[in-house]
Amino acid sequence: MTEWITIPIDMRILRGALELERTAHGVLPHRLPAAARRQFPDESLARTEAQPSGVRLSFRTRATAVELDVLPTKRAYQGGPPQPDGLYDLVVDGRPAGQGSVPGGNLTTIDMATQAAVTRPGEPGTLRFSGLAAEVKDVRIWLPQVEVTELIALRTDAPVEPVPDEGRRVWLHHGSSISHGSTAAGPTATWPALAAARGGVELINLGFGGNALLDPFTARAIRDTPADLISLKIGINIANTDSMRLRTFAPAVHGFLDTVREGHPGTPLLVVSPILCPIQEDTPGPVVPDLQAPKLLFRAIGDPAEAARGRLTLNVIRETLARITAQRATDDPNLHYLDGRALYGEADYAELPLPDELHPAPAGHQRIGERFAELVFEDEHGPFGALRTESSP
Known part of the structure; x- marks a missing residue:
């Protein structure tokens, strides 16, 4: 007994x-x-x-x-x-x-x-x-x-x-349902968990399905949480909820980064833009379930012409994030940018399509986790690589 x-x-x-x-x-x-x-x-x-x-x-x-x-x-x-x-x-x-x-x-x-x-x-x-x-x-x-x-x-x-820490770095990641792992095969098969295992780091996953919306309370939580490495995957929920326009999006990104930097002034900080999502590349949200489809599929119902008047598409979001991080990096050398299409792009969509046109299948999580580990952790000059972080103030 x-x-x-x-x-x-x-x-x-x-x-x-x-x-x-x-x-x-x-x-x-x-x-x-x-x-x-x-x-x-x-x-x-x-x-x-x-x-x-x-x-x-x-x-x-x-x-x-x-x-x-x-x-x-x-x-x-x-x-x-x-x-x-x-x-x-x-x-x-x-x-x-x-x-x-x-x-x-x-x-x-x-x-x-x-x-x-x-x-x-x-x-x-x-x-x-x-x-x-x-x-x-x-x-x-x-x-x-x-x-x-x-x-x-x-x-x-x-x-x-x-279990003693034994010097393992803490990686805090914030993102949307893809980071949350809503379609992953299990808790260790979400892409952040896979990347953390390969990177040899302790993960704090602040991926919130449908809720990566640059909320100030989330920025304050990140600010106040001890972490050695921080990544922020920004944009997809803002596009698919149609919750901002370009005029409000850019200042909100700056404000979010400002708040995080209040608690982590020299921590390696990586901004990641959305992975490829064809329904939203050039079409604004909102995104809704397609009730006529035989299985769960999402579609964007915004007017592409309105992107010229400030409605957000993924391409507009990527351009804005790249510009903001490049501008800020002149005074913040530990701020980095990664285009999400380097994690999952057109070739990946052709091989491993998004089953509902919004979220990757389990094999997609595996692909994204491997790519993130390779580009961010395992490249010694990458944002969280050994040479990069050892030289950080």
């Missing part, structure tokens, strides 16, 4: 979250702090930031078995097919070692047209991994990237201790 030890779940063994909220059941990881959450304009962002993309339990132990009690909140779309259960990825000493899911839990049904949601309460469940080697090892349990997960109890059959 297994003799279980109950392990306190706190920030000593939780990576990738900015804050833990006490709940009636346990604790809920948040990727934005309470001060930011008080300023949310709607429930969409509240749901999104509580989905623990990049959040993982991390500890060192001789345990051969681990149990985790959780209360998941699954999502479904009104009129759409059921969504699969979220996946938990087990990684031992840096290598994949298992995968599981927890059935049941709460169910939130979302109206895609209005984003209104109704939640039906459910019961907690238990995730179990067993048969682990009885030797000292570093264990990480990555939480489902698109499934809100209340953590109730962690049990092991041997004591645990936090």
Whole structure:
């Protein structure tokens, strides 16, 4: 009979979250702090930031078995097919070692047209991994990237201790649903998680599906979070929500960067423009589901002619971001720019098309993660490369 030890779940063994909220059941990881959450304009962002993309339990132990009690909140779309259960990825000493899911839990049904949601309460469940080697090892349990997960109890059959930092750099990344990993195969298969593994860094993923909108509270959260490397993927949500015009977009980018720099004046900072998305390259938003299509497809419904009057397309956004970063880099040598089409461009679209015309398939996440690692981490002169960061002030 297994003799279980109950392990306190706190920030000593939780990576990738900015804050833990006490709940009636346990604790809920948040990727934005309470001060930011008080300023949310709607429930969409509240749901999104509580989905623990990049959040993982991390500890060192001789345990051969681990149990985790959780209360998941699954999502479904009104009129759409059921969504699969979220996946938990087990990684031992840096290598994949298992995968599981927890059935049941709460169910939130979302109206895609209005984003209104109704939640039906459910019961907690238990995730179990067993048969682990009885030797000292570093264990990480990555939480489902698109499934809100209340953590109730962690049990092991041997004591645990936090994994020491051992000099690993912390990379904080902010972006949209693609960075969030809404269509990735699992929590370690989002492109930021793949790039972080290759880059040998600790990831904080502030990718928020539909909500990379240059919000000031997000900039303040980044400003106040310790990080050695920061990247900001800007533009796609602003285009597909049609939320800004060129007149407001450019100052908003400057303001976001100014705020980040208040807390990170010399940190390597990379601005990344959108990957290729043909429906929005030269057509402004908003982007809406194509209700006549036999499967989920998105289309942009703006008038291309209005780009001349300040409505934003992806090409306009890229030109603006390149200009802003070049201008600022004269006084900020640790500010860099990467055209997102270097991560996923026309040739990639031909080989690995966007299934819904907006989000990459799992193979697309793999491609983007590999490219980011090659261009940003592994090129010694790249924005986060060894020679670049060692010479940074």
